[in-house]
Amino acid sequence: MAGVPIPELGAEYFEGVSLGDVQRTLDGLTLALLVASALTTVGGGLVGFWASRRVFAPLLNVGKAAEAIAGGRLDTRLPVGGDPDLDLIAAPFNEMAQALEDRIERDARFASEVSHELRSPLMTLAATVEVLENTRDELPERSRTALGLLSADVDRLQQLVEDLLEISRFDVGAIKLNLEEVMAIEMVIQAVSVLGGGGVPVRYDPEVAETVVRVDKRRMGRVIANLLDNADRYAGGATAVTIDRLDGMVQVAVEDRGDGVAESDREIIFDRFSRGGEGGNRSTDSGVGLGLALVDEHVRLHGGRVWVEDRLDGEAGARFVVELPIVEPPKDESDSGIDLPL
Numbered sequence: 001m002a003g004v005p006i007p008e009l010g011a012e013y014f015e016g017v018s019l020g021d022v023q024r025t026l027d028g029l030t031l032a033l034l035v036a037s038a039l040t041t042v043g044g045g046l047v048g049f050w051a052s053r054r055v056f057a058p059l060l061n062v063g064k065a066a067e068a069i070a071g072g073r074l075d076t077r078l079p080v081g082g083d084p085d086l087d088l089i090a091a092p093f094n095e096m097a098q099a100l101e102d103r104i105e106r107d108a109r110f111a112s113e114v115s116h117e118l119r120s121p122l123m124t125l126a127a128t129v130e131v132l133e134n135t136r137d138e139l140p141e142r143s144r145t146a147l148g149l150l151s152a153d154v155d156r157l158q159q160l161v162e163d164l165l166e167i168s169r170f171d172v173g174a175i176k177l178n179l180e181e182v183m184a185i186e187m188v189i190q191a192v193s194v195l196g197g198g199g200v201p202v203r204y205d206p207e208v209a210e211t212v213v214r215v216d217k218r219r220m221g222r223v224i225a226n227l228l229d230n231a232d233r234y235a236g237g238a239t240a241v242t243i244d245r246l247d248g249m250v251q252v253a254v255e256d257r258g259d260g261v262a263e264s265d266r267e268i269i270f271d272r273f274s275r276g277g278e279g280g281n282r283s284t285d286s287g288v289g290l291g292l293a294l295v296d297e298h299v300r301l302h303g304g305r306v307w308v309e310d311r312l313d314g315e316a317g318a319r320f321v322v323e324l325p326i327v328e329p330p331k332d333e334s335d336s337g338i339d340l341p342l
Contacts, residue, residue, distance in 0.1 A: 062078065074101040078093050166294055167297075177216040178217075180214070201241070211245055211326055213325070220302070229291060242255065251323050266309075272290060303324070308321070
């Protein structure tokens with residue numbers, strides 16, 4: 001609204017103009033700017049994401065390759081010749097990976113060859129000790145004591161050599177599984193009755209009765225044997241072996257009433273040559289710490305895992321759990337709910 005006085009006529013002149021069109025124009029312009037800003041931001045983000053992925057893709061490949069090598073796939077290598085910038089990283093990385101693989105293979109071969117060389121004299125020692133054991137009653141007291149110590153050390157050294165041979169086979173990839181489908185309960189009961197002397201109870205739910213697993217029976221027997229031996233060494237013996245089924249997996253657990261395993265030791269206890277921390281009897285044992293490492297290797301070869309936890313009933317002791325995948329039975333077409341034509 002605008003007004004102009006007219007003195008000659010003694011009047012005033014007013015004229016009004018509507019600003020609605022201008023306001024609508026400004027509102028439209030504001031909306032257009034907001035949409036353009038949003039689209040520009042999104043577009044810039046997408047372009048930046050694409051560019052960053054393209055730039056950092058070689059580094060992502062390096063990270064994946066390093067993760068694969070850390071997981072045991074020592075033959076992992078980066079491609080060379082596709083990207084000049086990546087070649088600056090790929091070539092030294094591949095050389096490092098090859099050197100690491102060669103070093104591990106040399107160490108594995110050394111352990112294997114030394115173990116093989118030790119087997120013959122150990123067998124001679126074991127036979128000699130056995131002959132002396134047959135005349136034990138004729139020996140004086142001091143000789144009997146020395147013979148007992150010698151016999152124990154020979155047995156321990158034989159077990160160490162066997163464990164080193166088995167570990168070296170894992171390292172060089174010479175392990176071959178003779179897989180067969182077996183009833184989980186039958187496998188565990190048989191192993192416990194042979195290795196545990198029949199004195200360790202095996203407990204399981206009725207729903208596990210028909211559970212089938214695909215395993216190498218000899219190696220899984222070794223797994224149960226090592227866990228029972230571990231309980232004998234450090235916890236006064238196993239108190240029970242339980243079998244449960246959970247989410248398509250079967251869990252075989254060996255329980256004891258020892259001092260348990262400290263939280264800080266529950267992962268490293270499965271490392272090679274590890275005997276746990278200073279708590280309990282583990283730190284005073286003369287073992288070399290390969291039994292649980294072999295358990296972990298065997299179980300992982302079967303697509304499972306192993307861990308240690310507290311007993312579920314809250315009592316003192318440890319619970320070593322082996323988890324294996326279940327072999328699902330084939331579906332019966334008669335139960336599929338489809339009516340077949342006669």
